Each structure stands twice: as C-alpha cells, then as structure tokens.
Amino acid sequence: xxxxxxxxxxxxxxxFFAQGVAFALLVTRIPAIQDxxxxxxxxxxxxxxxxPVLAGVGSVVSERLVRRVRxxxxxxxxxxxxxxxxxxxxxxxxxxxxxxxxxxxxxxVGALDxxxxxxxxxxxxxxxxxxxxGFHATYSLxxxxxxxxxWAGAHWDLALWVSYLPVVVVLLPAALVGSRWYVxxxxxxxxxxxxxxxxxxAGGGFKVLLPLCLVMTFAYxxxxxxxxxxxxxxxxxxxxxxxxATVPYNVYMVTTLVGRALGDFGVRRFGAVxxxxxxxxxxxxxxxVVASAPGARVGMLGFTLLGLGLCVLVPQTFAxxxxxAAERDARPGASDAAVARLNVFNxxxxxxxxxxxxxxxxxxxxxxxxxxxxxxxxxxxVYARSFGDRPDRYGGGHERPRTADVGRGSNxx
Numbered sequence: 001x002x003x004x005x006x007x008x009x010x011x012x013x014x015x016f017f018a019q020g021v022a023f024a025l026l027v028t029r030i031p032a033i034q035d036x037x038x039x040x041x042x043x044x045x046x047x048x049x050x051x052p053v054l055a056g057v058g059s060v061v062s063e064r065l066v067r068r069v070r071x072x073x074x075x076x077x078x079x080x081x082x083x084x085x086x087x088x089x090x091x092x093x094x095x096x097x098x099x100x101x102x103x104x105x106x107x108x109v110g111a112l113d114x115x116x117x118x119x120x121x122x123x124x125x126x127x128x129x130x131x132x133x134g135f136h137a138t139y140s141l142x143x144x145x146x147x148x149x150x151w152a153g154a155h156w157d158l159a160l161w162v163s164y165l166p167v168v169v170v171l172l173p174a175a176l177v178g179s180r181w182y183v184x185x186x187x188x189x190x191x192x193x194x195x196x197x198x199x200x201x202a203g204g205g206f207k208v209l210l211p212l213c214l215v216m217t218f219a220y221x222x223x224x225x226x227x228x229x230x231x232x233x234x235x236x237x238x239x240x241x242x243x244x245a246t247v248p249y250n251v252y253m254v255t256t257l258v259g260r261a262l263g264d265f266g267v268r269r270f271g272a273v274x275x276x277x278x279x280x281x282x283x284x285x286x287x288x289v290v291a292s293a294p295g296a297r298v299g300m301l302g303f304t305l306l307g308l309g310l311c312v313l314v315p316q317t318f319a320x321x322x323x324x325a326a327e328r329d330a331r332p333g334a335s336d337a338a339v340a341r342l343n344v345f346n347x348x349x350x351x352x353x354x355x356x357x358x359x360x361x362x363x364x365x366x367x368x369x370x371x372x373x374x375x376x377x378x379x380x381x382v383y384a385r386s387f388g389d390r391p392d393r394y395g396g397g398h399e400r401p402r403t404a405d406v407g408r409g410s411n412x413x
Contacts, residue, residue: 008183020142028150052347058110063340072182075115081108090160121322122185130267137260211383219313220349228354240296248303255307280380283309287374
C-alpha cells in the first residue's frame with residue numbers, strides 16, 4: 001500500500017511539473033506568437049482571454065466527466081493533449097491554426113488542472129497529512145524551467161516549434177508512462193451519485209464552497225497582478241532599468257517555489273488556518289510595500305513577500321474544498337466535483353486581475369491600484385476558518401481512510 005501511494009505521489013508530482021513547463025512556455029513567448037501569426041495588438045487580448053475562458057469551460061466539463069470516468073483517466077489523456085496543443089501553437093502558420101490550437105489548449109488545460117488537483121486532494125487524504133503544497137511546488141519548478149527555456153529560445157532567436165518540439169518529445173511519453181501509477185482516492189469511483197444525491201444538492205454544495213471560491217479568485221487576482229504588471233510597475237513607477245524590471249517576476253517565482261516546498265511542514269506543525277492567515281498577511285504586506293516603495297529595490301522586496309505569501313493560498317484552498325465536500329457527503333466523487341467547481345474560479349481571478357489593475361492604474365494611479373489586491377487578499381483572513389484548524393491533520397478532522405478505499409490506481413494496482 002505504501003509503495004502504491006509513493007508511486008502515485010511521484011507520478012502526480014511529475015504531472016504538475018510538466019504542466020508548469022508547458023504553461024510557462026506558452027505565456028512567456030506571447031510576443032513571439034504574436035509576431036509569427038501577425039496578430040494585431042487589438043486582437044491579441046481576445047486570444048489571451050479566450051484561453052482562461054475555455055479553461056473554465058474545460059473545468060466545468062470535467063465535473064461532468066468524472067461522474068463516468070476516474071479522474072486519473074481524465075488526467076492521463078488531457079496532459080498529452082495540452083502538450084500537443086502547445087506544439088500546434090508553435091508549428092502553425094495561419095491565424096485559424098493558432099485559434100484552434102489555443103482553443104484546444106484552453107479546454108484541455110481546464111480538464112488537466114481540475115483532474116490534477118482532484119488526485120492531489122485524494123492523495124493528501126490517503127496520506128493523512130499535508131502534501132498538497134509539494135505538488136504545487138513542482139508546478140512552480142516546472143514554470144521556472146519553462147520560462148528559462150523560453151528565454152533561451154528568445155535569446156537564440158529559435159523558431160517556436162524548435163523551442164517546443166524537444167520539450168513535447170521528452171515530456172509527453174514520460175507523462176504517459178508515469179500515468180500508469182496515478183492513484184484515485186475515494187475508492188476510485190465516479191462522482192455522479194455524490195453530485196446528484198449528496199446532501200444539500202449542487203446549490204447547497206456551492207454555498208458551502210463560496211468562501212473558498214472567493215479566496216481562490218482573490219489569490220489569482222494577486223498572482224495575475226504580479227505576472228502582468230510587475231515589470232511595468234518597476235520600470236514606469238519606480239524608475240528601474242528595463243533589465244532590472246525583469247527581475248521581480250523571477251524572484252516571485254523562486255519565492256513561490258520555496259514557500260510551497262516548505263509549506264507542508266508549516267501546515268503539519270501549525271495547521272492550515274494559521275498558514276493561510278499568515279500567507280494572506282504576508283501577501284498583503286507585500287502589496288503594501290510595493291505600493292509605498294520609494295525605489296526599485298524596495299519594490300523588489302515587496303514582490304518577494306508576495307511570492308512567499310500568495311504561494312500557500314491556492315493549494316490549501318483545493319485541499320479545504322475536498323475536505324468540506326467529503327464532510328458533507330462521504331460517497332465517492334464528492335471531493336472531485338468540489339475541486340472541479342472551485343477550479344473555475346482560478347480562471348475568474350486570472351481574467352479579473354490584470355484588467356482591474358490596468359483600469360485603476362490609468363484612471364487613478366498604479367500605486368493606488370496595488371492597494372486593491374492587497375485588500376482582497378486580506379479578506380482571506382476572514383475566511384481562514386474554512387481551511388480547518390487542527391495541526392497534524394491533512395484537512396482538519398478526518399480519520400485516515402481505510403486501505404481498501406485508496407489503493408486502486410488507474411492501472412488496476
């Protein structure tokens with residue numbers, strides 16, 4: 001049983017890593033994609049917005065699919081589609097090809113994100129201790145590698161398909177092989193009965209999840225603020241050089257990796273509530289430092305604090321959603337359906353964050369705009385009780401599941 005769980009944990013961690021690489025390779029080469037296809041500045045936001053919108057659709061569809069198939073099977077086949085869609089973005093030569101490739105990427109990445117976190121939540125329940133942050137740490141590591149590969153491709157002026165093809169050739173077969181050891185929790189059954197017959201129904205379930213949905217949205221508003229505005233803010237507001245302006249996001253990604261790598265130990269020692277509250281306070285402090293920074297170096301300190309604070313919120317929100325769903329309905333699939341619903345708000349926050357800060361910056365000031373995500377992140381402190389409050393528990397209050405309930409891998413183990 002221990003070997004099954006360990007293999008399942010390692011293979012799922014690689015899935016998170018591969019997704020981090022793929023997503024970073026896409027978003028960090030947007031200027032090159034625009035040049036390759038001749039997409040105008042007016043049309044580019046439409047393409048960029050379409051990806052998270054379709055990812056939200058993919059996540060909703062995933063909630064339906066896991067009523068009939070195991071999340072491990074959904075993850076096994078959505079990850080190769082994401083990688084092939086990435087290659088399609090790099091290899092096409094017409095705008096219609098780009099549109100189709102991005103549409104496939106968006107839909108499949110929604111299913112991929114939802115199913116990865118479903119398996120992560122169920123594995124955490126099986127382990128009986130916090131491991132969710134570790135999965136997201138490997139995602140951050142993949143993002144750093146993907147961004148580094150993208151930088152190399154841009155530096156050497158490589159064609160997009162030349163940058164993408166080796167990555168797909170390596171990651172796709174490795175992901176398929178690793179998928180043999182995915183482990184489904186909750187008995188590995190479909191989610192349909194839990195969703196349709198669970199206590200309170202879909203509406204009641206959503207009401208319970210609403211605080212977590214808000215936390216997820218606010219966390220991604222903060223994350224998209226950093227990813228989209230850190231360079232511009234440092235250069236235009238704090239007067240840094242163009243070269244120095246590229247540093248904050250890299251620092252943010254590294255501190256995100258460090259915070260997630262250590263976060264599980266904090267949850268085991270102090271409990272999820274304390275970690276979430278601490279993360280929210282640190283992130284809010286980071287935004288405050290950024291908004292009041294007299295110069296670029298202090299601004300970079302603020303972005304460093306943001307990485308350390310925001311990094312714990314999303315993994316713990318997924319874990320709390322799975323726990324709350326399991327408490328309401330012990331039947332198989334309740335946790336998976338909750339994770340799929342919650343995952344939609346990942347993309348809601350991503351869509352809101354960048355336009356919100358941009359509009360406030362133009363109408364008011366970019367310093368003032370940084371105070372809005374600060375306030376939103378602080379709201380998480382109010383909702384922190386939803387994350388469970390007992391140290392040394394994976395989600396706050398369950399007994400470990402029986403061996404028979406968690407030993408069924410996607411390959412029949």
